[in-house]
Each structure stands twice: as C-alpha cells, then as structure tokens.
Amino acid sequence: MAEAAARPRSPWVVLVAALVGIGITSAAGRWQYRKGATKEAQHRAMLERSALAPLPQQELARSDEQAAAQHYRTVRLHGHWLAARTVYLDNRQMDGRPGFYVVTPLQLAAGDAVLVQRGWAPRDLRDRSLVPAVPTPEGEVELQGRVMPPPARLFDFGGVAGGTIRQNLGLAAYSREIGMPLRPLSIQQATAAGDGLQRRWPAPAADVQKHYGYAVQWFGMASLIAGLYLWFQLLKPRLRPSVSS
Structure with missing residues (x-):
C-alpha cells in the first residue's frame, strides 16, 4: 500500500494538468486585455466625438445602429420630466462612495422619451430603503448631456425588478412599464440643475490600467505553470547524476 501511495503520477496526467492550467490562465489574461483595449477605444471615441458640435435633438438616434454611432456626442434636449417614473439605480459609486444613479x-x-441619468446621490447608510428627495421641475426643461449606452448592468441576485430602488433597468421592459417608447440610449446629464446631484461621471478608460494589470498577472501565472512543468518534468530529470548500479 505504501508503495502504491508513493508511486509517481503519470507524466501524461501532469502534462494534461499543466495544459489545462495554462489554458485557463491564458484565457483569463486575454479577456482582461481585451476589456482594457475596449475601454481605451471607448475613451478615444469619447474624446473625438465630444469635440464635435452638439447633436441636434431631431437627429437623436431611434435605432441601435444609430445610437452606437452617436455614443459620447454632446446633445441639447428640450422636454418634460416624467418625475413619477424616477428610478434609483442601487450600488452605483462615485468617488468611491456607494449610492444611487438617479434616472428619469x-x-x-416627438411623443417618445429618452432615459436621462440625472446624477448620483449618496445612500442613507442607516436605512437602505430611503432615497434622497430630488427636486424635479415641472414644465419644459432644457438640458445638455452626453449620449451614452443604457446604464450598465450589475450582477443581480434575482431581486425585485420593479419599484423605486432597482439594481438594473432594461430599456425594453421599462418602456412597457411606462407605456411610452424609449430611445435606444441614455443621456448623462452634464448641466447643473440645482438638484443636489453630483455629475462627476467616470470616463470609460478610468480603470483601464486595472485590466492590463490583471492581464499581466494571469499571463504571469501561465508562464509560471509552463516554467514549472519544463523544470520538473523535462530539465531536472536530465540533470540528475546517473547512479551506478
């Protein structure tokens, strides 16, 4: 029994384990690298499109393809707030603090609507069910903002999809909920409105170095696995001095 327990593992088992480890860590490294490159491309597009003249309201996209071509453009809008439909997106941070993105x-x-990310507000740390009161003017308002994709989705544990406080907000479902068509995008409001909301929106490339750093770590782990395999399975056995019988 002791001899069986001490028997060395088959070199094929070690090879397969090494290849699996290298494959997993390399794939994770490539994923992080692609994510960083995507954010860099978004940042370049934002800089280029932000320098363009503000987009006229009548040209605001009505399709996904048009919206993708308008992302990061500035736009001036006139309209009426649907204040009763305001939603507070939970677990959104600004300057490292937890809070809500207030969207209305x-x-x-034209008779349809566009979702506006009006700003960020801190949450009440003593009572998570409380939301800050955000004054919303009646009548026609004018605002300037940046055309953006819909609010980013966060991991959802299957909580309540409706209500004032939500984790995520899908445009199609929300459009049916309010009974009004929504443009396939959102607007990050830039103009101050005296509502107490903060609007230091994070740039797409703000954490790009984090992804590149993770990529280096994963590629380093893949290299380490490959190096350990080469040393212990190929090089070290050949360097052992032969033992005369």
Whole structure:
C-alpha cells in the first residue's frame, strides 16, 4: 500500500494538468486585455466625438445602429420630466462612495422619451430603503448631456425588478412599464440643475490600467505553470547524476 501511495503520477496526467492550467490562465489574461483595449477605444471615441458640435435633438438616434454611432456626442434636449417614473439605480459609486444613479425619463416633443441619468446621490447608510428627495421641475426643461449606452448592468441576485430602488433597468421592459417608447440610449446629464446631484461621471478608460494589470498577472501565472512543468518534468530529470548500479 505504501508503495502504491508513493508511486509517481503519470507524466501524461501532469502534462494534461499543466495544459489545462495554462489554458485557463491564458484565457483569463486575454479577456482582461481585451476589456482594457475596449475601454481605451471607448475613451478615444469619447474624446473625438465630444469635440464635435452638439447633436441636434431631431437627429437623436431611434435605432441601435444609430445610437452606437452617436455614443459620447454632446446633445441639447428640450422636454418634460416624467418625475413619477424616477428610478434609483442601487450600488452605483462615485468617488468611491456607494449610492444611487438617479434616472428619469424625459418626454420629447416627438411623443417618445429618452432615459436621462440625472446624477448620483449618496445612500442613507442607516436605512437602505430611503432615497434622497430630488427636486424635479415641472414644465419644459432644457438640458445638455452626453449620449451614452443604457446604464450598465450589475450582477443581480434575482431581486425585485420593479419599484423605486432597482439594481438594473432594461430599456425594453421599462418602456412597457411606462407605456411610452424609449430611445435606444441614455443621456448623462452634464448641466447643473440645482438638484443636489453630483455629475462627476467616470470616463470609460478610468480603470483601464486595472485590466492590463490583471492581464499581466494571469499571463504571469501561465508562464509560471509552463516554467514549472519544463523544470520538473523535462530539465531536472536530465540533470540528475546517473547512479551506478
């Protein structure tokens, strides 16, 4: 029994384990690298499109393809807030603090609406069910902002999809909920409105170095596995002095 327990593992088992480890860590490294490169490309597009003249309201995208071509453009809008439809997106950070993104549909003259990310507000750390009161003017308002994709989705444990406080907000489902078509994008409001909300929106490339750093770590682990395999399975056995019988 002791001899069986001490029997060395088959070199094929070690080879397969090494290849699996190298494959997993290399794939993770490539994923992090692609994510960093995507954010860099988004940042370049934002800089280029932000320098363009503000987008006229009548040209605001109505399809996904048009919206993708308008992301990061500035736009001036006129419309009416649908204040009763305001939603607080939970677990959103600004400057490292937990809080909400306050989003409200803005009804446009065309009869449809666009989702506006109005700003960020801190959460009440003593009572998570409380939301800050955000004054919303009645009548027609004018605002300037940046065309963006819909609010980013966070991991959801299957909580309540409706209500004032939500983890995520899907445009299609929300459009059915409010009974009004929504443009396939959102607007990050830039103009101050005296509502107490903060608007230091993070740039797409703000954490790009984090992804590149993770990529280096994963590629380093893949190299380490390969190096250990080469040393212990190929090089070290050949360097052992032969033992005369």
